[in-house]
Amino acid sequence: MHSTQSGKVLFPFIITLLLGLCIYLYLPSSNGEQTNFTANTTQVTAHTVKTEENALLIEAIGSARANQAIYIRSAQSDYVTDIYFDDGDLITKGQKLVQLQAQQEQFAVKELSINLREEKRQLDRLTELSRSQATAKSLLEEQLSRVDATEAQLQSAKTKLAEMTITAPFSGLLGKREISVGAYVSNNTNITTLDDISIIKVDFKVPEKYLAQLQLDMTVMTQNDAYPGHTFTGKVTHISSRIDAITRSVEVTASFTNNNRLLRPGMLLNTALQLSSSQALMVPEKAIIPQQEKHFVFKIEDGIANKVEVNITGRHNGWVAIDEGLSEGQQVVTEGLIKIRSGSKVSIKG
Template identity: 80%
Template sequence: MYAKQSGKALFPFIITLLLGLCVYLYLPNSQGEQSDFTPTATQVTAHTVASEENAILIEAIGSARANQAIYIKSAQNDYVTDIYFKDGDLVSKGQKLVQLQSQQEELTVKELAINLREEKRQLERLTELSRSQATAKSLLEEQLSRVDATEAQFENAKTKLAEMTIFSPFSGILGKRQISVGAYVNNSTIITSLDDISIIKVDFKVPEKYLAQLKVGMKVMTQNDAYPEKTFTGKVTHVSARIDSITRSVEVTASFANKSGLLRPGMLLNTALQLSSNQAMMVPEKAVIPQQDKHYVFQIEDGIATKVEVHVTGRHNGWVAIDEGISNGQQIVTEGIIKIRSGSQVTVKG
């Protein structure tokens, strides 16, 4: 009876001793682990802020046209004897293009030249006679009229002869040849086309609310799908005096130097007219957090992301212009924003 009671009394003591031993063995490891614990830094992508030009642009679609463009035609009617160009040739001003049959015109000029010399010889003779004979004065006046008439005929014949040869009126690129040697042409026959593409003009429309800001010389940028990574820069050369009553817009013409010849008449061009320009901090649009009527970014300094308020002045093509809140050279978070809060530790990828 006594042995059984003694065993029961020892049982709680043994349990307590075992629990104490477990606590003793566990606490050193637990405390050691807690002392070595550090928060894990969140990986983010960052952008280094830089001061860049912030342009206020008006975007529109325009149609390209040549600086000068004509169809080459003949002023005279006759047969073609020679052609001096090929399809698509680059030609200079005054370069010979086509020769028409001109033997008759050459003979007419030669005949009138002879007649004019004779009429002038007669005029000299009558001039000498008029000094001594009164009756010769009336003949002198008649001869003067003959000389004038012959000179007029001679000049007209020379003009017609000159028109039998067709020259390029300005420098440019020729189109397709539409005649052949031996063809009969008249003043309605199209021989070829000629375009001066050294300068390309683009016509586009701007809403009338910007009329007061429009002026000649403004910077214009344009792009075409044929050259998606190339931007052409020109300037405004004309602002229409009229407002379109249907679209309530004003037509603007911009001119682009086209030394490379990449721009061609008829191209559909995406244009951007620069109304004004200033320096601002340009950051990716995805880095800006809008909250009600305010905007914020996460600024990184010494591995800590801090949420700061910024002032946005404009947006263009995925970029935001900021003039207050951040400085040149600072880093801001662009990706990983949803995983952090102000004061979070971060590491920048790359």
Template identity: 80%
Template sequence: MKTMHSKQSGKALFPFIISLLIIFSVYLYFPASQGEQANYSAMTTQVSAHTVRSQENAIMIEAIGSARANQAIYIKSAQNDYVTSIYFEDGDLVSKGQKLVQLQNQQEQFAVKELSINLQEEKRQLARLTELSRSQATAKSLLEEQLARVDASEAQLESAKTKLNEMAITAPFSGLLGKREISVGAYINNSTVITTLDDISIIKVDFKVPEKYLAQLKNGMIVRTQNDAYPDQTFSGKVTHISSRIDSITRSVEVTASFANKSGLLRPGMLLKTALELSSNQALMVPEKAIIPLQDKHYVFQIEDGIANRKEVHVASRNNGWVAIDKGLSNGEQIVTEGIIKIRSGSKVSVKG
């Protein structure tokens, strides 16, 4: 009986002992915890900051496009014959009308000379018959026949001159020649490629824009482009054509932008990263890394008198690492950009630099 009574007394004391231990632990921890919090509040954290300023906020549509020349052709001959002279080298810059190749043309020269002589004789006969027609009625019919002969001779002479001119191959427009594909003495025809000619004074880029932006597109919009060959350089151009059709598969519209290429750095075939400036306005711009997303809201740490306080803001748009804010901040305010994870609302901070 005594043994059972002792066991029951021990069970009754067990919860009491546990309670004493919990109270003792809280007593020991509470002052230390309070001290740590006090030290945390008193500690100054070094951060990086950004001063909010009203800047131009450009809404861009990015795409990939392929460069092409303003004009591009294969140089070929309209006539078949042997090459007697070549007046260009690989990669030459040429002007419109500049002579590139001469074909053998003695036969064409003789034909022009012969037809010129024949035309002169036909014109003398025409002059004689014109005098006779004034006094003889029968000469009028002969006069009409002679007029037809003169017209035919003039047409034949013009045709011969055209063929003679075509024996000299010239540049149809100014541009950059490609590789020479023929040599002196070669026999060429109208399917032989002599070289290529590209007008690279203007480079055009075709790229796709989602159809939802169609109503906002118009000629003259600013387009910027970059190529990996010149990573630190940006080229500016303008929209010069908007396709009249929507691609039914991609649901996009093809846009063409033209870039003045005075430096000659851009070449046909280049892969270009394009950015179409859809709209532009003034907005308070802050670095994207300063924004703290929490559920469906956004916050920043605003610094005032060395104290960082969390402040709710409204994000209007994002663009290339920057965020446009239309509510929650004012021009000239300072916000934390680096060191956000080390602070909380009410923390003392010092700005680097």
């Protein structure tokens, strides 16, 4: 009985002792341990601010087309005797592509050539006679007309004979061959396609509010998903004289030199027209902290990150241009923003 009462008296004392020990061990002491805890260094990623080119760009979607593009067709109708190209050949201007049956045209040229020689011989005889006989002058004039008519017929026959051989009107890349030897072709028969892709033209639209700033030879950059990370650079070569009444935009054409033939007609291209270019302090967009209508960054000085307000003048492709709040060579936090506040001690990774 006596031991039970003693246990009841000691139990509260033991509980109180344990609580005091816990408070002593886990609560920060008054000798600055709390201050040391909050002053722990936070690792962040930083970017050094530099003066770089700041381009004002108008982005749009464009459609690529060849500098020249045609269907190869025959001016005459006849049977194909020879084909001198394969699918997708790269050819030069004047290169022979197709030969049509041309015996009749060859005979016509030969016959008219003989007739012309005879008519000229008669003309020479009458010219001699006209010097001594007045009656020969009228015959001379008739013979001159015959010579002129025969010459015209011969030229027409030679033209028709030349058209029996189909040649390339300009250099370029051929498409699929759509005929075979022995086929009968007319002026409605598609033989193949020919595209001059040494220069690729891209048509895109620009809002009308930029019309006054548009000029020929402005720089245009374009990209396609087929070549990730590859940027093609060209120049504005045409600005439409009309504004689209529905979209309130003006069509612009840019030309790109395509010597390596990477760009092809029909491609969908992401274009960026450079309206102007200037030098500015460039900062990664992920370093910017928007708050209401203001923008801030964490600037690092002597290992301390301080929040400062900046003024943004432009954005492009993950970068922003700054004209107030920062100086060249200063460092700003780009990763780890949520772990720090103004006055935090930081260390830069790497």
